[in-house]
Amino acid sequence: MTRYDAAIAPLPAPAIAELRGDPGAARALLVAAGLTVPSRPNSAASTGEREALWLGPKRWLVFAPAAEERWLEAHVGSAAREPLLAAAIVSDMFAGIAVRGAGSRDVVAQGTPLDLDALAADGATMTDLFGVAALLRPLPAPGIGIAVWVDRSLARFVAESLEAANGA
Amino acid sequence: MSAFRLAGGGAVDRARPLAFTFNGRALGGLAGDTLASALLANGVHLVGRSFKYHRPRGIFGAGFEDGNAVVQRVAADAPANELATRIELAHGLAVRSVNCWPSPRFDVGAVAQLGARLLGAGFYYKTFMWPDWHLFEPSIRKAAGLGTAPGEAVDDAAYETRFGHCDVLVVGAGAAGLIAARTAARSGARVMLVDDGFAPGGRLLADARQIDGAPAQAWIDETLGALRAGGARVVGDATVWGYLEHNMLAMVERRPGAGLRQRAWKIRAKQVVIATGAFERPIPFAGSDRPGVMLASAARTYVNRYAVKPGTTAVVFTNNDGAYDAAADLARAGIAVTVIDSRAEPPDGATARLSGLPVDVEAGAVVQEALGRGRVHTAVVADRGGAARLLSCDLVCVSGGWNPAFHLASQSREARAVWDDARATFVPQSASSRFHLAGAARGTFDLQGCLAEGARAGAAAARAAGFTVAEAAVPRTDGEAGASIEPLWFVPPPSRGKKVFVDLVNDVTVGDLALALREGYDHIEHVKRYTTAGMGIDQGKTVNVNVIGAVAAMRGLAPDAVGTTTFRQPYVPVEFGAIAGHRAGMRRTPVRRSPMFDAHVAAGAVMYEAGLRWQRPGFYPQAGEDMAAATAREARTVRTGVGAYDGSPLGKFLVKGPDAVRLLDLLYVNDFATLKPGHGRYGVMLWEDGLVMDDGVTFRLDEHSYLLHSSTGGADRVHGHIEELLQLHYPHWRVSVLPVTSQWANVTVCGPLTREVIRAAGTDIDLGRDAFPFMTLREGEVAGLPVRAARVSWTGELSIELNTPARHGLALWQTILAAGKTFGIAPVGSEANHVLRVEAGYISTGHETDGVVDVIDLGLGRMVSKTKADFIGKRAMAIGRAGNPVRRELVGYLPADPDRLVPEGAPVTPQGARTHSEGFVSACVRSVALGRTVALGLLNDGRARHGETVFAKLPDAVIPMTVVPPVFHDADRARVKG
Incomplete structure (x- = not known):
């Protein structure tokens, strides 16, 4: 029995690449990879199952299915040849936690100062969650909830904190 | 039904009786009661004893304004200092008095009253200074004080802390707050309405008013219904207790359900409407602290809302019109009422409120004293000529005017308190663009005015938050008494020695205020600190204006010339648990775990934080080993064979x-x-x-x-x-x-047999000395896992770091340990690593770098580039060295006693004297390479003093040590590079 109508569970590990550097070079690289470039900061744009997230003035993440890590390496990791960009596969650096259910905002709001009502359907934003850096995204429809992505080393702490916030 | 419960009316459920105990005595109440109303319904007025003098204390208010009726629930984890007026009655509730023994009626501590003349304000500053205040402090603290801290820790699951956001936060759900919230919500704004009562409505619940020709409750219900239907969040039994920067407001929600005791909120609001109402203030007189003396508004609340008669014969002592409505309601409830009005000529509008009721009004008189012990039985009434007469009564209601509750506006630093002669109180003045004051909190005390102001404030807040809204139509209300008032700060006692309490919470008297002034503490902030008036539970709600008024009267000044004190946070008691929330134990601060964390724990490692929240294995004790033995074994294994450690956190x-x-x-x-x-x-x-x-x-x-x-x-x-x-x-x-x-897990293999172990695990990397030299990097596979291998060392031995994507970290760790089994491999913790790096003379930031040393001091001067134009710190380092030619340089120490460990941080002083240090010990370990203790440290001109004996000064010993070069093992780095 939990305090809120929410369920907390790990998310499957996708392939993730990170890009940092010159915005023009980054956009060009994403377009060349066949990805849709997000139109505004703190948002995501999908191309099939691949998504590009714009998280900061010079920071992007690309999510793809786990099986596509080689594709990601070849297309986004190819930034290795682009001197103005730093790129790396960071699939192992992130761990995802799903907070599902009508009470998901009440649970996540115990850890983050972010206004969760303002998190748009395509929103993707870094924030503070229980004192650690976290990427928050709405879970894809039709589910109700929030996907939490944190540094792998902190995943258990965040999951336990979310469980406690849920009153488990 | 008890003799004091009215047959009809009120918002209590007579079909739902509730049983509770007070000081072990079984009593009954009704659903909808507070503990205070239920006690009054049972004729219980004596609730506890006072803070300092142990005087009998009763129920003085009906909400947070009452700091007098302090009680404690009978439970090991009960919080201290709850108010009887703020405990919702529940079946099985068990409550006891505080600050009395064996009972509130016969309290041994009341002996303090005999020495009251010696216990004035600040008595302990003057009388307990010799030989040491701390000798007396424990017994004085034990004799004073109220409740006791919980005997048992409360489960952290009982608390929650969270953030909240809204466009318009409305604080207070009285008439002004309700209409403000409804007006703002109509614009589409996200509205949050917060109220500290058990039910929304504020004074409308207590004053039996009519709105649009119907009882106010109907308007309250209709407004709340519209708000909830529109998606507004309505939070009851919650207090916004602090106004912080950038419209962050702190709120505590009490017993919000789901087993929670309190929930703390940090609310970020675009706009705030402060509609927090006002508190009635008393008129202090001799004995006005006795049970049976209460605020007129409280008595009215008990009659109208809880259907309880707080007495049978009442004296209503007032200096303003508002109390006439209270007197009328008391009279209608069957209480015999006499009004004592300090004003010579009460306005006709006030006396007209008593029309047709059997109420006597005596103008130009004061209540000089209340007589009684456990409860008042007589009021001494004096006219302007000084003639006194006795009035038999069991209830004295006082009304000295109203104090707007604008603490939130004050905390915002965007409002100031301005004295208003007409209302005889301080009112807030603000041009804030962040909040809007409305209703009684702004000094508007009539209901019609509160509604109009609330509607305006709600519309203004919504517009300022970016929404479009028209002001709501303001409903019409019935009539009420006027607002005329003639200030009266206290009534002088009929004789010397009789105390007039101005602050019931802290037992502060008018005499204490006078003492403070006599002793030179004439600034109001000094008066407050010297006497403690307005501190504690009250936090200035009912006390402050009386204190200011009394000080003004004594100094011959107007109140605004005296000034005001600061409203502090929290405005009401907040449990520490609510502030902490569920952040306890391993959730108190973030904890980082490497991919091999569980394997370390399974291997019996003692884990602790070792930098930036990382949990790392300290050592892996085997059967019969303590930390020292395990550390020595692990370090020795690296020196003679091979070890492996988890370097992932780097x-x-x-x-x-x-x-x-x-x-x-x-x-x-x-x-x-x-x-x-x-x-x-x-x-x-x-x-x-x-x-x-x-x-x-x-x-x-x-x-x-x-x-x-x-x-x-x-x-x-x-x-x-x-x-x-x-x-x-x-x-x-x-x-x-x-x-x-x-992204990377790191398994570092170290020791002379490093290559053998990695080869045994299987690798396509040529590990040969020439093929893979020191300080190079290779990519390949180990045991079929992708690795980036690096030849570096922090142990003074051959060492290869194997970095692999974190998903493979555990597998790589297990593979290396399995492959190394035949070579006697040992997992190595931070303790052994520390021994190894000290032996090798490698610095550790935080140990050898103490905020005064530079890179040359550490013996690394040869690294400093002479060809680069600049690097960060270059100029400052040169200036620092020029200005301070005596440098603390890295050295090694060998304690004269080879078994003696010197505590890290131990100062080195000339001859071990108690004087300025000339260095310190940064690290000291039992060296497995040398079979004795060795240390690193910093010493003035250390490099020129090799061979010299210096002395570590401890509190209980002086330890001689020989200064040596700071490398104890592999000085030529042959093993590291081999």
């Missing part, structure tokens, strides 16, 4: 771009332009002040890419430092930094 950053080498050359004291791809270089970076910030090895991956390693604990610091440089100082540089610490 900070790792990809630095890339045409200007990457420019950045590295700026960061580090040494030169990176000459570093070839595939090779690494140890570097030291300085702060701008020339002192050491961090150190680590950086590998060049290709023309423009570098892999920078920081210390574990310094990773965030280094990252922040680099980002500041690139974002603020050199934004035009073409270089990016990407942290990749957790």
Whole structure:
């Protein structure tokens, strides 16, 4: 029995690449990879199952299915040849936690100062969650909830904190 | 039904009786009661004893304004100092009095009253100074005080802390707040309405008013229904207790359900409507602290809302019109009422409120004293000529006017208190663009005015938050008494020695205020601190204006010339548990775990934090081993065979771009332009002040890419430092930094048999000395897992770091340990690592860097580039060295007693004297290489003093030590590079 109508569970590990550097070079690289470039900061744009997230003035993440890590390496990791960009596969650096259910905002709001009502359907934003850096995204429809992505080393702490916030 | 419960009316449920106990006595109440109303319904007025003098104390108010009726629930985890007026009655509730023994009626502590003349304000400053205040403090504290702290820790699951957001936060759900919220909600704004009552409505619940020709409750219900239907969040039994920066407001929600005791909120609101109402203030007189004396508004609340008669014969003592409505309601409830009005001629509008009721009014008189012990039985009434007469009564209601509750506006620092003669109180004055004051909190005391102001404030707040809204139509209300008032701050006692309490919570008397003034504490802030008036539970709600008025009267000033004190946070008691929420134990602060964490725990490792929240194995004790034995065994295994440790937490950053080498050359004291791809270089970076910030090895991956390693604990610091440089100082540089610490797990194999173990695990990397030399990097596989192998060492032995994507970390760790079994491999913890690095003379940031040493002091001067134009800290280091030629330099120490460990941080002083230090011990370990204790440390001109004996000064000993070079093992690095 939990305090809120929410369920907390790990998310499957996708392939993730990170890009940092010159915005023009980054956009060009994403377009060349066949990805849709997000139109505004703190948002995501999908191309099939691949998504590009714009998280900061010079920071992007690309999510793809786990099986596509080689594709990601070849297309986004190819930034290795682009001197103005730093790129790396960071699939192992992130761990995802799903907070599902009508009470998901009440649970996540115990850890983050972010206004969760303002998190748009395509929103993707870094924030503070229980004192650690976290990427928050709405879970894809039709589910109700929030996907939490944190540094792998902190995943258990965040999951336990979310469980406690849920009153488990 | 008790004799004091009215047959009809009120918002209590007569069909739902509730049983409770007070001081063990079984009593009954009704659903909808507070503990206070239920006690009054049972004829219980004596609730406890006072803070200092142990005087009998009763129920004085009906809400948070009553700091008098302090009680404690009978439970091991009960919080201290709850108010009887703020405890919702529940079946089985068990409550006891505080600050009395054995009972409130017969209290041994009441003996303090005999010595009351000696216990005035600040008595302990004057009388308990010799020989030491601390001798007396425990017994004085035990005799004073109210409730007791919980005997048992409360389960952290009983609390919650969370954030909240809204466009318009309305604080207070009285008439002004309700209409403000409804008006704002109509605009589509996200509205949050917060009220500290058990039910929304504020004074409407107590004053039996009519709105649009119907009882006010109907309007309340209709308004709440509309708000909830529109999606507004209505939070009851919650207090906004602090107004912080940038419209962040702190709120506590009490017993919000689901087993929670309290929920703390941090609310970010675009706009705030402060409609927090007002508190009636008393008129202090001799004995006005006795049970049976209460605020007129409280008595009215008990009659109208709880259907309880707080007495049968009442004296209503007032200096203003408002109390006439209270007197009328009491009379209608069947209570015999006499009004004593200090004004010579009460306005007709006031006396007209009593029309047709059997109420006597005596104008131009005061209640001089209330007589009685456990409860008042007589009021001494004096006219202006001084003639006194006795009035038999069991209830004295006082009304000295109203104090707007504008504490939130005051805390915002965007409002100031301004004296208003007409209302005889301080009112807030503000031009804030963040909040809007409405209703009684703004000094508007009539209901019609409150509604109009609330509607205006709600509309203004919504507009300021970016919404479009028209003001709501304001409903019509019935009539009420006027607002005329003639201030009366206290009634002088009929004789010397009789105390007039101005602050019931802290037992502060008018005499205490006079004493403070006599002793020179004439600033109101000094008066407050000297006497404690307005402190504690009250926090100025009912006390402050009386104190200011009394001080003004005594000093012959107007109240505004005296000034005001500051409203502090929290405005009401908040449990520590609510502030902490569920952050307890391992959730108190973030905890980082490597991919091999569970394997370390399963192997019996003692885990602890070792930098930047990382949990790392300290040592792996085997059967019968203590920490020292396990550490020695692990360190010895590395020196003689092979060990493996989890190096995953080490900070790792990809630095890339045409200007990457420019950045590295700026960061580090040494030169990176000459570093070839595939090779690494140890570097030291300085702060701008020339002192050491961090150190680590950086590998060049290709023309423009570098892999920078920081210390574990310094990773965030280094990252922040680099980002500041690139974002603020050199934004035009073409270089990016990407942290990749957790992407990689690191298994470091170290010891003479390192190569044998890795080969046994299976690898395609040529591990030969020439093929894979020291300070180079290779990519390949170990046991079929992808690795990036690095030849570096922090142990003074051959060492290879195997970095693999974190998903493979556990498998690699287990494979290496399995492959190393035949070689006697041991997992190695931080303790053994510490021994090994001290023996090898490697510095550790935080140990050997203490905020005064530079890189040359550490014996690393040869690293400092002489060809680079600049690096961070270069100039400051040169200036520092020029200005302070006596340097503390890194040295080794050998304690004269080879078994003696010297505590880290121990000062080194000339001859061990108690004088200024000339150095210190930064680390001391039992060396497995030398079979004795060895130490590192810093010493003035240390490098020139090798061979000299110096002395570590401990509190209980002086330890002689020989100064030696700071490397005890592998001085030529043959083993490391072999």
